[in-house]
Amino acid sequence: MYIHQRHNWPAFTWDTELLLPQLTDLRHKQGRLLGKMATLGFNLTQEAHLETLTTEIIKTSEIEGAFLEPDQVRSSIARNLGLEISGLVASDRYVDGVVELMLDATHNYPLPVTDERLFGWHAALFPTGRNTLYPITVGAWRKDENGPMQVVSGAWGREQVHFQAPEAARLSTEMALFLAWLNGENTLDPLLKSAIAHIWFITIHPFDDGNGRIARAITELLLARADQSQQRFYSMSAQIRLQRKEYYDILEATQRGDGDITEWLLWFFQCLDAALQSTNTILQKVLAKAHFWEKHAQTVLQPRQVLMLNKLLDHFEGKLTSTKWAKITKCSPDTALRDIQDLAAKGILVKETAGSRSTSYILVL
Numbered sequence: 001m002y003i004h005q006r007h008n009w010p011a012f013t014w015d016t017e018l019l020l021p022q023l024t025d026l027r028h029k030q031g032r033l034l035g036k037m038a039t040l041g042f043n044l045t046q047e048a049h050l051e052t053l054t055t056e057i058i059k060t061s062e063i064e065g066a067f068l069e070p071d072q073v074r075s076s077i078a079r080n081l082g083l084e085i086s087g088l089v090a091s092d093r094y095v096d097g098v099v100e101l102m103l104d105a106t107h108n109y110p111l112p113v114t115d116e117r118l119f120g121w122h123a124a125l126f127p128t129g130r131n132t133l134y135p136i137t138v139g140a141w142r143k144d145e146n147g148p149m150q151v152v153s154g155a156w157g158r159e160q161v162h163f164q165a166p167e168a169a170r171l172s173t174e175m176a177l178f179l180a181w182l183n184g185e186n187t188l189d190p191l192l193k194s195a196i197a198h199i200w201f202i203t204i205h206p207f208d209d210g211n212g213r214i215a216r217a218i219t220e221l222l223l224a225r226a227d228q229s230q231q232r233f234y235s236m237s238a239q240i241r242l243q244r245k246e247y248y249d250i251l252e253a254t255q256r257g258d259g260d261i262t263e264w265l266l267w268f269f270q271c272l273d274a275a276l277q278s279t280n281t282i283l284q285k286v287l288a289k290a291h292f293w294e295k296h297a298q299t300v301l302q303p304r305q306v307l308m309l310n311k312l313l314d315h316f317e318g319k320l321t322s323t324k325w326a327k328i329t330k331c332s333p334d335t336a337l338r339d340i341q342d343l344a345a346k347g348i349l350v351k352e353t354a355g356s357r358s359t360s361y362i363l364v365l
Helices: 016-038 042-063 070-081 093-107 115-125 168-183 190-204 211-227 236-242 244-255 262-295 303-313 322-329 333-345
Strands: 150-153 160-164 349-351 361-363
Touching: 016 042, 016 190, 016 211, 016 262, 042 070, 042 093, 042 211, 042 236, 042 262, 070 093, 093 115, 093 211, 115 168, 115 211, 160 244, 168 190, 190 211, 190 244, 190 262, 211 236, 236 244, 236 262, 244 262, 262 303, 303 322, 303 333, 303 361, 322 333, 333 349, 333 361
Parallel strands: none
Antiparallel strands: 150 160, 349 361
């Protein structure tokens, strides 16, 4: 029996005494983080916000097995926010849709979450009306025309059903109840509310596809309400991606439980704690980038060099070679080599000492 089939659904219960110390500690760390970010100044704060949103959008998609181009995500966010950054690239409509969803969730966090708003998010995730394999109902609750909504794994003929969602006929009532609670005034701590909203929405599973990403967008919206800030400096999805198996295991165990969600809440708070701590990594990266450009403010550089240096400072995959340089900047191999040698002469790039077939270079910070 799943929790949505029990007579007390959705009357969740939890052990307040067990949760309170963790919740108090999280609130303290959250306040310290926001205080620290407030001292950085406008430009560094904007860069940290951009970096965090880029990570959040990439990782929430990776959890579902979808891999986005970091440069496209970063460029789409910058355009939507009106940020002037170098090296913007074109982004496809799928990337733009995911970005618009997350920006609406975090920047418009005070607004109520309605059916229409969720339908808009869903349509943004699936601009062609299809997932990768087949047509789906977009911008509306699922209809279960091909049978019940199930989360399944395993080979054909040996499938394992991890979860079966409420039938489609219940969705209007279920979602009305959920949204009334989500938008209503109550005495719950916002962090606790974000964790409950996540498991509640996932259990209803109201869409044909994209339920996980929308659940995590709702979580980000509620965390933004908790912070009382549009700016995001920590990524829950990045931490969930690192603990992906545990995430699915605890979701399944909770949905097969009796409505006591204490274990889920403890796991969620532990994940949030790790996400808050990982902000130091983002901050170090932002400060290193700012220091680099401050150090080279008077260095004469070609536009191609600025483009590639920003890629190296942001999300560059693999080793930097002259072949990659030529491909990314759309120049000849000879020009790429001259660009690299010029940066090496200026002490910005150095050859990697590890042996490989092709010469590669690393950035000097």
